[in-house]
Amino acid sequence: MEMDLLTCELSTIIQDVSITMLSPNIDSVRALKSEPCPPDPFRAGPRGNRDSWGGRAAENSTPMSAGDPKNGRDKPEDSLQVAQIWPEVERAECLARGAALKWASGVFCRPEHLERLSQYRKRESQRTASIHTRLKSMVQSYLEGVGWGLEQLRGARGELKEVSQALKRAGLESDGNTAGVKSLERMREVSVSHRQLLAAVSNLPRLYSVRSMVMETERLVESRRLLEAHSRLMDLECWQDDILWQLYGAAGPAGSALSPEEQELVGRYFSGVGQLVDALGKELWAVVSSALALARQNPTPFVSAVRIVEREEALDRALLEERGGAKGHSRPLPPGRPRCWRASFFQVLEEAVSARFRSVSYLHTRGPGLAGHLSALQHGIMADLATVRHLLEHCVPPHYQLTAAYLRASHHCLHAHLAQVSSWDLESGEIFAVLNWVLHTYNSPDMMGQPELEAEMEKLELGPLISTEGLEQLQNKYVQSVRKSVSEWMHKALQVELQDWQRDQEPDTDHEGFYLTSLPTIITQMLEDNARVALMIGKSLRDQMIQMGLYEMENLLNRFREALVEFGKEHRRDPSKDKNKFYLHYLLASISNCIILKKSTVSLQQQQSSRSAGQFSRTPPNPLAALDRAVRRACRLVMDQLLLALQPLLPGLMTRHWLVQGDPTPKLCSVLELHLELYGHVRPPCREEEAQWLLVVEYVRALMQKKLVCRGAEERRQLAQQVVQDNQQFREILHGLEGEGSVPEVNPLALLPVLADFIRLKDPNMLTLEVSGLAAKYPDISEEHVCVLLDIRGDVSRDVRGAVLDLLEQSAPPLPAGYRPIFTDILVPPSIMAFCLTTAKCA
Numbered sequence: 001m002e003m004d005l006l007t008c009e010l011s012t013i014i015q016d017v018s019i020t021m022l023s024p025n026i027d028s029v030r031a032l033k034s035e036p037c038p039p040d041p042f043r044a045g046p047r048g049n050r051d052s053w054g055g056r057a058a059e060n061s062t063p064m065s066a067g068d069p070k071n072g073r074d075k076p077e078d079s080l081q082v083a084q085i086w087p088e089v090e091r092a093e094c095l096a097r098g099a100a101l102k103w104a105s106g107v108f109c110r111p112e113h114l115e116r117l118s119q120y121r122k123r124e125s126q127r128t129a130s131i132h133t134r135l136k137s138m139v140q141s142y143l144e145g146v147g148w149g150l151e152q153l154r155g156a157r158g159e160l161k162e163v164s165q166a167l168k169r170a171g172l173e174s175d176g177n178t179a180g181v182k183s184l185e186r187m188r189e190v191s192v193s194h195r196q197l198l199a200a201v202s203n204l205p206r207l208y209s210v211r212s213m214v215m216e217t218e219r220l221v222e223s224r225r226l227l228e229a230h231s232r233l234m235d236l237e238c239w240q241d242d243i244l245w246q247l248y249g250a251a252g253p254a255g256s257a258l259s260p261e262e263q264e265l266v267g268r269y270f271s272g273v274g275q276l277v278d279a280l281g282k283e284l285w286a287v288v289s290s291a292l293a294l295a296r297q298n299p300t301p302f303v304s305a306v307r308i309v310e311r312e313e314a315l316d317r318a319l320l321e322e323r324g325g326a327k328g329h330s331r332p333l334p335p336g337r338p339r340c341w342r343a344s345f346f347q348v349l350e351e352a353v354s355a356r357f358r359s360v361s362y363l364h365t366r367g368p369g370l371a372g373h374l375s376a377l378q379h380g381i382m383a384d385l386a387t388v389r390h391l392l393e394h395c396v397p398p399h400y401q402l403t404a405a406y407l408r409a410s411h412h413c414l415h416a417h418l419a420q421v422s423s424w425d426l427e428s429g430e431i432f433a434v435l436n437w438v439l440h441t442y443n444s445p446d447m448m449g450q451p452e453l454e455a456e457m458e459k460l461e462l463g464p465l466i467s468t469e470g471l472e473q474l475q476n477k478y479v480q481s482v483r484k485s486v487s488e489w490m491h492k493a494l495q496v497e498l499q500d501w502q503r504d505q506e507p508d509t510d511h512e513g514f515y516l517t518s519l520p521t522i523i524t525q526m527l528e529d530n531a532r533v534a535l536m537i538g539k540s541l542r543d544q545m546i547q548m549g550l551y552e553m554e555n556l557l558n559r560f561r562e563a564l565v566e567f568g569k570e571h572r573r574d575p576s577k578d579k580n581k582f583y584l585h586y587l588l589a590s591i592s593n594c595i596i597l598k599k600s601t602v603s604l605q606q607q608q609s610s611r612s613a614g615q616f617s618r619t620p621p622n623p624l625a626a627l628d629r630a631v632r633r634a635c636r637l638v639m640d641q642l643l644l645a646l647q648p649l650l651p652g653l654m655t656r657h658w659l660v661q662g663d664p665t666p667k668l669c670s671v672l673e674l675h676l677e678l679y680g681h682v683r684p685p686c687r688e689e690e691a692q693w694l695l696v697v698e699y700v701r702a703l704m705q706k707k708l709v710c711r712g713a714e715e716r717r718q719l720a721q722q723v724v725q726d727n728q729q730f731r732e733i734l735h736g737l738e739g740e741g742s743v744p745e746v747n748p749l750a751l752l753p754v755l756a757d758f759i760r761l762k763d764p765n766m767l768t769l770e771v772s773g774l775a776a777k778y779p780d781i782s783e784e785h786v787c788v789l790l791d792i793r794g795d796v797s798r799d800v801r802g803a804v805l806d807l808l809e810q811s812a813p814p815l816p817a818g819y820r821p822i823f824t825d826i827l828v829p830p831s832i833m834a835f836c837l838t839t840a841k842c843a
């Protein structure tokens with residue numbers, strides 16, 4: 001029971017606080033609804049209005065509390081009105097009751113907690129009273145502000161009424177004066193006519209003297225008395241301006257203008273003034289344009305021209321400040337102003353500089369005369385620059401900066417002129433002259449690189465004479481032009497080389513005794529000269545030239561290799577012709593030429609910058625590979641010639657006659673010695689080692705033909721001994737090979753003693769070990785080769801043969817790096833079955 005009473009009490013307190021917070025608004029709404037129409041503060045009197053608002057303030061200031069019986073908020077009809085006016089009040093009341101119930105159920109959950117009920121009630125009463133007090137003070141300050149605002153509105157309303165009455169009186173007075181203004185129109189017209197007549201009478205002496213002054217000024221201009229002529233011209237312009245202004249002022253009130261007829265009349269009367277201005281300007285610009293040529297003789301006309309230009313500039317500036325600066329100025333500028341003669345002065349100076357450029361051998365710049373034209377430009381520019389710096393600079397004010405103006409004008413003219421020159425179809429020498437002049441001569445100490453001019457050029461920031469894109473295009477044109485001539489010269493050199501091959505005499509030799517022709521000297525000298533000349537322009541162009549030269553050398557070497565092939569075919573068609581007598585000699589000379597070109601190529605590649613080696617093309621040139629192909633082709637042709645000489649003697653090897661007498665070997669040695677003597681005139685690598693390789697391959701190939709099969713141990717011993725003797729003779733012929741340090745990693749002559757030991761072996765059961773050692777030294781040996789060797793021995797059983805072949809198959813090692821196969825070049829002839837007849841009878 002006590003809990004229910006506490007909950008009702010708390011709900012009443014919270015509701016009382018909520019309604020108290022909303023009471024000012026509720027009372028205001030209730031007052032608006034109860035009063036049909038509030039009194040107008042602008043119509044009612046001040047005192048009555050003050051009483052009504054004061055009475056309401058007094059009513060609102062009455063003390064309110066939750067327990068006051070006079071407070072109407074506890075009545076049902078008041079609560080209903082509040083809920084209708086403020087729908088939120090009902091929701092706030094529900095929330096307040098729920099919050100109170102929740103709080104009370106949490107605080108007074110036990111009966112002993114009811115002892116503190118009086119404390120809570122007292123605290124809530126104090127809080128409610130504090131809230132009421134704050135609400136009352138807030139409403140009171142709000143009402144005071146509203147009263148002050150109403151007072152201000154009343155004062156403004158009275159002032160507006162006074163202003164409206166004053167404007168109405170001014171309008172009535174203006175309507176009354178309209179008739180008086182109309183009566184003064186005739187007097188105004190008479191005044192305007194009087195002022196015009198007065199201006200005409202006062203200017204009659206000037207008007208009569210205009211024509212005579214114009215004629216006198218014309219004579220002064222024609223005699224180039226420019227300062228006097230300009231003084232008379234300024235007087236005439238001043239008269240014209242004064243007359244126009246007087247007519248303009250006499251035409252009526254400010255803001256009106258002269259009629260077109262009046263303006264045309266004045267302009268026609270002073271038409272000679274405009275012609276004088278044009279004539280004086282023409283003479284001035286003629287003096288300025290010829291200043292560079294006449295400064296050393298008589299600089300006085302140029303000084304007079306500069307003084308006139310400065311006078312005109314000062315007059316333009318003064319008139320603009322006086323009449324054009326302030327907005328709404330009634331007096332217009334004189335006709336033809338501003339003239340801006342200072343800007344025209346520099347424009348005429350630039351045109352004069354451009355004319356000087358065109359006058360320096362302009363019609364003879366094409367072809368060989370371009371270098372002379374650029375040289376003449378250099379001397380002309382420096383002479384004119386000296387005139388400007390030492391003479392004309394002292395004839396103008398310092399702010400003209402005439403030297404800088406001349407440098408700027410000459411730079412712009414040079415830029416345009418060189419752009420035109422670059423667009424021509426120039427040869428390589430002409431392009432080189434332009435590039436050298438732009439990149440080196442122009443910025444050298446002989447021209448703009450002088451210390452006193454260098455600082456001035458840096459201040460102007462004029463930029464390059466030719467843009468970066470233009471320079472790249474010029475360099476590409478230069479490279480293409482040189483490439484065309486290089487290709488033509490290489491073609492001619494190759495034709496000369498082919499003609500030399502047909503000569504009926506040995507090739508020339510150098511100081512070391514090696515064969516050579518004129519081809520490598522021509523090619524090397526040409527490429528090195530081009531690279532050296534391009535380096536005078538810059539490293540980038542040098543790298544492009546080297547790249548181009550390597551491309552052309554690669555193309556030349558490909559054509560050279562094709563020519564070698566054709567040379568060999570022609571020789572094979574008719575080897576007995578007299579003109580092919582020195583065929584082998586020129587093959588050896590070709591090899592020496594390729595070696596010389598290889599050294600030159602390596603030198604050029606070393607000169608080229610590493611970062612630019614591949615930036616000019618996607619596929620860089622590879623002349624070294626072309627050189628290797630050409631050298632291998634020439635060496636192959638030389639070895640073919642050696643084989644051709646040995647071919648008649650090779651069938652006598654490995655026969656019974658050879659085994660008994662050893663007959664073909666001395667002849668083989670003599671042929672080999674004759675060829676080796678010629679090989680001494682060629683540079684490595686095509687020397688004795690290639691001949692040695694060919695000799696051993698053909699020797700072993702004769703052994704593989706099985707023309708000789710041993711019948712017993714004695715024949716095996718004789719065969720092995722004869723092979724060793726032949727090997728000794730070959731070594732004596734090739735004795736100089738080891739001394740020159742060019743012995744290959746696999747010495748082919750070492751194969752013959754190994755084969756002799758294989759044949760000489762007495763115990764066939766040891767052949768497995770022997771074959772193992774042979775395969776280790778020569779991993780390219782095949783089963784066919786081993787089978788032929790076993791057949792030559794003639795004493796190998798089937799079991800031993802099987803064991804040897806199995807071992808060879810199991811121990812087949814891979815070819816080591818750098819190993820040159822020898823057995824690959826030795827083909828084994830196909831075996832003929834023992835039970836088959838001859839080929840003809842089988843067919």
